[in-house]
Amino acid sequence: MRGTHRLLTTIAALLALQLGSLVAPAYACGCGAMVTDRMARIGVDRETSAVHWDERTGTEQIVMRFTVHGDADRAAWIMPVPHRADVTLGDPALFEELERLSAPEHRDRDHFWPRGDDWPFADDDTDGAAAAPGRAGSGVGVVGRERLGPFDVARLTATDPTALSTWLHRNGFELSDRLSTELRPYVERKWEYVAVRLAPEKAGEKLYGALDPLRIAFANDRPVYPMRLSRLARTPQSLGLFVLAGHRMEPRGSIGGDRPEVLFAGTVDRPSGALAELAGTGRVFLTSVDQSFPEPARIDGDHELVRASADTPYREIVWHDRLWTVGEIPVWLITVAGGLLLLTAGTLAAIRTRRAAARERRVRAGVRSAP
Template structure:
């Protein structure tokens, strides 16, 4: 227990060292704790990631993009990884391509009788529904450090918890006790960390909107998507996950969120562009999963991604209800008009027949005797 405690202290101190003055956790994103100054706030509106797992080589790649809001001009986040990682900028075009591949199929569906938005109930006749990271110090190992666009990226190891603890005390750095607690499982499994510091390109502007994506590559014998640190979030979280592998994949369980919803599953025979750069040119199976976490504190661990029972294809269908028309005229109106005309014609015919009979009866005289005078 003492060794684990010292190792945990080591990691917490190391993160404080690498993130400089960004020492107070605010909200969290799924792949790591989002950290900013105590006086600033940053929120993650949406986390979208693509996970590619190559079973043949035992390699996992995660490309992640965060959409954020708040008043923070600088922030940082920490992502635990099971093995030594390489970090590079991702291609923003990847997510546009994935969005296009997984877009729902839109089908029209005609209805006969007018509804609330149709004439004569409504005038709407359309009918449509609706600063740089510090270098290494005593006991601190920086495996790699890169400047990637707006990001300062450090890949971290450490060996001397005593030296780091002394440094932490001398420099007055502190991290949340909650973050220390949530890091414990990663410490016990001897994971490493990617620490990223980011700032907007225009000085004085708060971080806002979709940030540039990052691609992290590491060895792994089974695909996993780190989520535990999202327990630190104070607002509901939303995760969009694209999983690319040889077969249809799915989260093993809900890990404390709503049930993961599969929005798309299907093979991509000839990947191209940014997708081919991530997965290679060969056939790959793409699964799109969406999940909400209304109560982030209930998140129980990381997403383990497993092979589904079958490679069953699926695409979401969005129906567009429309009023049935012929030549631009609602069919119900043609039908009702036609029925009224038929009724009118039948009534006219019946009245004409009755008049003819009355005239015939009048001409026949009493007792049916025809007058010849």
């Protein structure tokens, strides 16, 4: 019965998600905004990013990997940056290494008495195209353009949000009016922009699954992770953030989402491979943060990353409870059965003792009454 209820609940959730995606395009991206033509749909299921901040040189690097869904065969993505940025392809192996380093520690924990998943309580229901440059006087400047795998990257300056909208329209994409409004604070602060056209390398393919990571580097005297444009997301968002710096780092606030949760904090003494390419070969402190945004419209700013009060290490522990057994027989069952046997044996012995004593009393009484 429980299995049937779970199945119906899962089907209902999937139907609700599918119907929600049919209503309107999902403008979703933790550090920017996905833009596509209005007849197509695209949404970001999960965004995982690595931020490396070098305090000595005042440089910040962000490597982003998106997992997307929808039926779009092309899309554009915009990310505000505080200074002029260099964009290259990232190494997918970076995230594999970071996930390995920050993986939870698994420990076994034995228990005596049976619990919900143990017999006799357990049941069978187990969980198992190149970008066109801006024209003179248009308010948009294209300061660089590169083709990186499936990405056509343009680095832009803009004097007003409408200019960005015009640039995107000329390149075949429609821009949400809400996005134009949300870009205004960045324009006022004179930030620049990384605009990316995403298109599968083979004609007819859809943008789906994990995309190749992009690496964006720029000067910055204090690390920041742009998040404000995520206000446009139509569905709940989740962010996985790896921060690499000289010390343990943490977001200054929750910026409208759930409280950021630290999943790992610790030093990496000798980085190698893709991690060394990003952060160098010297000692670096790695902090892994996870955060959910149930109501993206409440996001009110960008993540400012600040040094924690102490470089306290932390690793999540996942406990695996095991029932004590001898062979395949639970110890509690042996104990209870043995106790019952001892109790039964004791009771029988007491009965026999009482009966023997009664017989002895009757014999004695008979001897005394004999003539």
